[in-house]
Amino acid sequence: xxxxxxxxxxxxxxxxxxxxxxxxxxxxxxxxxxxxxxxxxxxxxxxxxxxxxxxxxxxxxxxxxxxxxxxxxxxxxxxxxxxxxxxxxxxxxxxxxxxxxxxxxxxxxxxxxxxxxxxxxxxxxxxxxxxxxxxxxxxxxxxxxxxxxxxxxxxxxxxxxxxxxxxxxxxxxxxxxxxxxxxxxxxxxxxxxxxxxxxxxxxxxxxxxxxxxxxxxxxxxxxxxxxxxxxxxxxxxxxxxxxxxxxxxxxxxxxxxxxxxxxxxxxxxxxxxxxxxxxxxxxxxxxxxxxxxxxxxxxxxxxxxxxxxxxxxxxxxxxxxxxxxxxxxxxxxxxxxxxxxxxxxxxxxxxxxxxxxxxxxxxxxxxxxxxxxxxxxxxxxxxxxxxxxxxxxxxxxxxxxxxxxxxxxxxxxxxxxxxxxxxxxxxxxxxxxxxxxxxxxxxxxxxxxxxxxxxxxxxxxxxxxxxxxxxxxxxxxxxxxxxxxxxxxxxxxxxxxxx
Numbered sequence: 001x002x003x004x005x006x007x008x009x010x011x012x013x014x015x016x017x018x019x020x021x022x023x024x025x026x027x028x029x030x031x032x033x034x035x036x037x038x039x040x041x042x043x044x045x046x047x048x049x050x051x052x053x054x055x056x057x058x059x060x061x062x063x064x065x066x067x068x069x070x071x072x073x074x075x076x077x078x079x080x081x082x083x084x085x086x087x088x089x090x091x092x093x094x095x096x097x098x099x100x101x102x103x104x105x106x107x108x109x110x111x112x113x114x115x116x117x118x119x120x121x122x123x124x125x126x127x128x129x130x131x132x133x134x135x136x137x138x139x140x141x142x143x144x145x146x147x148x149x150x151x152x153x154x155x156x157x158x159x160x161x162x163x164x165x166x167x168x169x170x171x172x173x174x175x176x177x178x179x180x181x182x183x184x185x186x187x188x189x190x191x192x193x194x195x196x197x198x199x200x201x202x203x204x205x206x207x208x209x210x211x212x213x214x215x216x217x218x219x220x221x222x223x224x225x226x227x228x229x230x231x232x233x234x235x236x237x238x239x240x241x242x243x244x245x246x247x248x249x250x251x252x253x254x255x256x257x258x259x260x261x262x263x264x265x266x267x268x269x270x271x272x273x274x275x276x277x278x279x280x281x282x283x284x285x286x287x288x289x290x291x292x293x294x295x296x297x298x299x300x301x302x303x304x305x306x307x308x309x310x311x312x313x314x315x316x317x318x319x320x321x322x323x324x325x326x327x328x329x330x331x332x333x334x335x336x337x338x339x340x341x342x343x344x345x346x347x348x349x350x351x352x353x354x355x356x357x358x359x360x361x362x363x364x365x366x367x368x369x370x371x372x373x374x375x376x377x378x379x380x381x382x383x384x385x386x387x388x389x390x391x392x393x394x395x396x397x398x399x400x401x402x403x404x405x406x407x408x409x410x411x412x413x414x415x416x417x418x419x420x421x422x423x424x425x426x427x428x429x430x431x432x433x434x435x436x437x438x439x440x441x442x443x444x445x446x447x448x449x450x451x452x453x454x455x456x457x458x459x460x461x462x463x464x465x466x467x468x469x470x471x472x473x474x475x476x477x478x479x480x481x482x483x484x485x486x487x488x489x490x491x492x493x494x495x496x497x498x499x
Contacts, residue, residue, distance in 0.1 A: 007032025
């Protein structure tokens, strides 16, 4: 994909992945430009012929909504809004999520219900296309009146204020604008509010998390299959008949994945297996499957959100309506992100339990997966590391959405805390990546103590690719480098899942 016209079609995860992965150039579609211009013209005409106050356009914001603003100060009102709301703190969020914020903000504005200028939207696309990214901080949003503080930082550079990451360095936005010959945007009535109201901080995190979670869910099936082979597990829990009588879609899909992953394996069909396996193996379809269903549910919520208008007030030019409502409230995202954090934490939890079984000296495997335990500690401490990460994920899985703190002199008296749900779920999915990498590290080691070549053709090929980076551990060595290489392998490897 070389270019993509924003506003030409709804976004989905596959389109976003193609845009981000191919560094596609973004443009405003002709239809979207027409909608944006139509709305802006309507608003200008409305203000010329309308004397009643319109929230955020001719009034102050939040609890200051009863204060009228003179016509001469409408532009200054919007500029002041952006400046005063840029109160983010904490760590700067990663570039890829900032890029997603820009993409999603432009897509939301392209509906033509926000009253912005076309040139304002184009400048946001200029930032994206030239990879000059506003510096946005992770703390500051209540996820209710939109992501006010983060979006203020995203949009400060439109005014020649704030900072941007350019050519690998953080520099003043004024310097970047000068380099590209861009004049600062003079915001018109309502524009600052349109830019700052919205859920794009939460949504961008959610999209990034979902893309990563979908991939890690597939890897969890692969590493689980490797561990099952290494542990001399049974095939019975993955047989189709079991899952047709409890037909959760994710459960059915997981069992099918394992049958396909293990197709052609001689190990899985060996005689002399235990009558039953521990739950961390036997209940993989039920646990991995429930995670898949949670990812699918969260995706449905998030796709609705990123294709919605979430600023306020909302303008309907053809109906001659300017409505003040609450589409910026992040409750749908907060719930979905909290649910996703719980599910991803559980996927890591069951993965660590399989690692523990592999190192415990059971089913003919040597203790800690080395030939000379005692002299060698082997895989003792990778399991410690996994246990530590699992414990942290359990703490992070505490829902953020059950909390609320009154703000804006009680005008905003219920908030979603969805931004906190977003940033903590990002930590959970990054932790999950580490846990699956540790299971891959331990599972491939354990399989070497079986007839490793007797596993399925797919798993053989996958492990062979992995062995190019991470060797079999014969004697104690520095292990953190091998864990790091395992994580990098998961990030880089491309897989065609067997059908």
